[in-house]
Amino acid sequence: MEPLTHEGLRPLEPLARALSRAVPLRPGDDGLFGPRSTVWRLHRDRSFPVAAVRSLMLQALHPLAMAGVAQHSDWRRDPFGRLAATSEYVLTVTYGERAAAHAAAARVRAVHARVRGVDDVTGLPYRADDPDLLLWVHAAMVDSILCVAERYGRRLEPGDPDRYVAEMVRFAAIVGVPADQVPGSVAGLAAYLASVELLRATPAARDAIAFVLDPPDLDGDMRATWRDLGQVAIGTLPEWARTQYGFPAPPPEAMERETVRQLVGVLDLGFESLPGVLEARQRIELRMRA
Amino acid sequence: MRAGVVPSTRTARIAVLARLLLRIGGRYASRSPQLVFASVDRRRELRHDLALRSAEEVAEELGAMKGAVMKLGQMASYLDEGVPETFRATMARLQRDAPPMSPDLAASVVTAELGGQPERIFARWDPLPFAAASIGQVHRAITRDGRAVAVKVQYPGVAQSIESDLRNVALLRRVAGMAFPVLDTRSLVEEVGERLREEVDYRLEAQHQELFADYYEDHPMIRIPRVLPDLSTGRVLTSELVSGAGFEELLGWDQRERDLAAETIHRFVFRSLYRLHAFNGDPHPGNYLFHGRGRVTFLDYGLTKRFTPQDLSPLEDAARYIAVERDGEGFRAALERAGFLQPGAPVATEVVVDHLGAFYGTALRDAPLTITPEYASALVRRFFDTRSPLAPYTSIPRTYVVLQRINLGLYGVVGRLNATANWRRIAEEIWPFVCGPPSTAIGEAEARWLARRLPGRPDPRGAPASPGGAATDL
Numbered sequence: 001m002e003p004l005t006h007e008g009l010r011p012l013e014p015l016a017r018a019l020s021r022a023v024p025l026r027p028g029d030d031g032l033f034g035p036r037s038t039v040w041r042l043h044r045d046r047s048f049p050v051a052a053v054r055s056l057m058l059q060a061l062h063p064l065a066m067a068g069v070a071q072h073s074d075w076r077r078d079p080f081g082r083l084a085a086t087s088e089y090v091l092t093v094t095y096g097e098r099a100a101a102h103a104a105a106a107r108v109r110a111v112h113a114r115v116r117g118v119d120d121v122t123g124l125p126y127r128a129d130d131p132d133l134l135l136w137v138h139a140a141m142v143d144s145i146l147c148v149a150e151r152y153g154r155r156l157e158p159g160d161p162d163r164y165v166a167e168m169v170r171f172a173a174i175v176g177v178p179a180d181q182v183p184g185s186v187a188g189l190a191a192y193l194a195s196v197e198l199l200r201a202t203p204a205a206r207d208a209i210a211f212v213l214d215p216p217d218l219d220g221d222m223r224a225t226w227r228d229l230g231q232v233a234i235g236t237l238p239e240w241a242r243t244q245y246g247f248p249a250p251p252p253e254a255m256e257r258e259t260v261r262q263l264v265g266v267l268d269l270g271f272e273s274l275p276g277v278l279e280a281r282q283r284i285e286l287r288m289r290a
Numbered sequence: 291m292r293a294g295v296v297p298s299t300r301t302a303r304i305a306v307l308a309r310l311l312l313r314i315g316g317r318y319a320s321r322s323p324q325l326v327f328a329s330v331d332r333r334r335e336l337r338h339d340l341a342l343r344s345a346e347e348v349a350e351e352l353g354a355m356k357g358a359v360m361k362l363g364q365m366a367s368y369l370d371e372g373v374p375e376t377f378r379a380t381m382a383r384l385q386r387d388a389p390p391m392s393p394d395l396a397a398s399v400v401t402a403e404l405g406g407q408p409e410r411i412f413a414r415w416d417p418l419p420f421a422a423a424s425i426g427q428v429h430r431a432i433t434r435d436g437r438a439v440a441v442k443v444q445y446p447g448v449a450q451s452i453e454s455d456l457r458n459v460a461l462l463r464r465v466a467g468m469a470f471p472v473l474d475t476r477s478l479v480e481e482v483g484e485r486l487r488e489e490v491d492y493r494l495e496a497q498h499q500e501l502f503a504d505y506y507e508d509h510p511m512i513r514i515p516r517v518l519p520d521l522s523t524g525r526v527l528t529s530e531l532v533s534g535a536g537f538e539e540l541l542g543w544d545q546r547e548r549d550l551a552a553e554t555i556h557r558f559v560f561r562s563l564y565r566l567h568a569f570n571g572d573p574h575p576g577n578y579l580f581h582g583r584g585r586v587t588f589l590d591y592g593l594t595k596r597f598t599p600q601d602l603s604p605l606e607d608a609a610r611y612i613a614v615e616r617d618g619e620g621f622r623a624a625l626e627r628a629g630f631l632q633p634g635a636p637v638a639t640e641v642v643v644d645h646l647g648a649f650y651g652t653a654l655r656d657a658p659l660t661i662t663p664e665y666a667s668a669l670v671r672r673f674f675d676t677r678s679p680l681a682p683y684t685s686i687p688r689t690y691v692v693l694q695r696i697n698l699g700l701y702g703v704v705g706r707l708n709a710t711a712n713w714r715r716i717a718e719e720i721w722p723f724v725c726g727p728p729s730t731a732i733g734e735a736e737a738r739w740l741a742r743r744l745p746g747r748p749d750p751r752g753a754p755a756s757p758g759g760a761a762t763d764l
Contacts, residue, residue: 154346154350155346220467224464259458261354262354262455262458262461265353265356266355266464266465269355269359282337
């Protein structure tokens with residue numbers, strides 16, 4: 001099956017391949033979370049791209065996390081390829097078999113073990129396998145997925161947010177954060193996020209986020225759609241984070257649920273037209289119904 | 291041998307029975323409702339394992355622009371060229387894979403609309419749909435008075451979400467820009483918008499379907515399923531169930547059959563336009579059922595446009611000037627009157643005739659002509675040609691937007707059939723300003739039908755029904 005249009009969607013192709021690979025055809029087990037988990041439900045939401053961009057924006061506000069990326073990754077050369085690699089990791093740990101999830105985590109740990117240095121701005125040394133840094137990255141992601149799902153995703157049941165945060169403890173644990181340090185409730189997550197010091201938008205972070213919000217690979221209508229999506233992500237950030245970047249708040253009408261769902265729907269339809277995406281989603285859906 | 295006698299007797303008996311049935315049933319060999327019910331079964335094509343179980347799942351699947359974009363895709367799927375092949379294939383797949391409603395969800399819509407569980411409202415109800423519709427699905431049923439029916443059930447909530455999607459015009463344009471990179475997407479978006487708004491109200495569709503059914507009653511080739519008004523509402527549309535061959539099946543029949551089918555489709559479109567003053571705007575392969583020897587059932591009246599004599603007058607003039615009188619200036623003036631061409635555009639009349647006359651290409655010469663897929667694509671390309679010298683001075687007035695589908699849809703369908711006919715002679719039969727004699731076997735049958743029609747019906751021949759209207763000077 002050919003994609004919607006060749007050129008416009010090409011940047012999303014690595015993301016489509018990532019999804020297709022991460023969701024097994026004939027799984028031998030239910031993986032770390034299982035089809036009944038809130039993790040499965042939230043991670044297939046179509047608002048996920050907004051959560052991903054918000055996540056990156058929040059994560060980049062830790063100067064040491066940002067330094068690790070800025071000094072050790074050539075993500076700029078292939079931003080969507082890099083995004084796809086992260087996405088494949090998240091999806092494999094979510095929907096893959098246990099062995100696949102652990103193998104993916106082991107690869108990430110091996111990469112992290114080599115990433116270390118000194119941040120130019122704070123002058124502080126960092127290591128990518130530092131549990132404190134990993135916890136920040138994890139918490140920023142969990143907070144983003146939850147925040148975006150609550151505003152723009154499918155309806156959640158009252159206990160779902162807490163369940164989600166609790167289930168995701170395993171997600172942090174397999175890359176090397178001691179489970180007892182990972183927040184297990186919405187309140188715990190908020191308290192942790194409020195406690196992190198040092199957060200600020202370094203020049204590297206501003207630079208990287210400007211790139212994420214308007215990647216040069218996109219053109220025309222696709223670019224406009226991605227940029228609108230970035231504005232929504234900005235609008236969902238806590239005010240302190242948004243002000244760090246110096247972004248104005250988007251107009252309230254741009255943040256309305258229906259408007260955002262339509263925007264996400266357009267991107268998603270393009271994404272779903274890429275080879276393997278619909279099939280992978282159907283595999284997930286059928287297992288959740290079984 | 292005795293053994294040989296029995297079957298031959300049985301065969302003879304069956305033959306007699308068959309003839310009897312044919313006589314009873316008229317042209318469309320009538321079959322028992324149970325048989326019709328049983329013969330319409332395409333349920334296996336649908337993904338029942340992924341059925342939508344709640345209004346929320348429907349919103350996820352068809353809300354958030356998806357319904358609107360799929361409608362764009364549906365239109366694209368029968369444009370032969372001018373849209374990327376990839377887009378058509380993708381949309382066809384998305385549409386094919388669009389999950390149906392679960393039996394419970396569909397039943398809840400029927401209950402809300404008809405005031406009772408479908409099993410109580412109908413004598414027999416198939417809880418699984420046999421076909422998908424763009425914003426609903428179709429169930430087989432048998433009414434309590436024993437008629438086999440097709441019950442179109444709309445997805446719950448889809449009307450509201452489509453209304454909201456259509457208000458987001460900027461985003462819709464952007465999608466159209468992505469899907470149709472080379473086309474002027476403005477008119478397409480407006481068209482899709484108008485189409486969808488009308489389509490969500492099944493009452494309007496029922497009204498239109500009855501208009502056509504009344505007009506074509508007893509027609510030798512054209513069959514329109516009757517609506518059952520007592521079992522129809524804004525979100526449920528019940529009409530006669532008809533079984534027949536689909537378009538793909540017709541493509542496997544011999545060329546003679548395909549020619550006849552194309553002739554009937556062609557006659558239906560132009561007779562409806564010129565005589566009934568109505569256009570069923572969806573010449574789409576999925577909307578026909580073929581019964582052999584040129585007999586066709588026409589389904590889906592979701593988008594029907596009715597014209598006033600004043601609307602049609604300049605169109606008839608244009609056809610008359612270009613095809614009959616060969617008067618370029620007259621043709622140009624008619625197009626200007628209709629609003630297709632700016633008056634006084636700095637373009638030579640020969641250019642106007644050359645470019646816009648192409649849309650009358652099948653009716654220009656009195657000779658057999660084969661409408662090929664290439665012919666249809668060339669027409670579509672010409673239609674969307676933004677580099678034509680006329681492009682800055684042409685536009686499509688809102689009244690005629692829906693007629694675009696003659697060029698985009700009808701010729702696409704007829705082209706896929708590679709159909710040959712003397713289209714000019716057929717046009718002459720239908721044109722009110724010519725009223726030519728029957729030119730084919732179907733034409734003869736149609737003439738007999740016209741002669742048989744009860745007095746008091748709008749006279750499909752000669753002057754239009756409203757005397758003194760603007761069309762009388764034609």
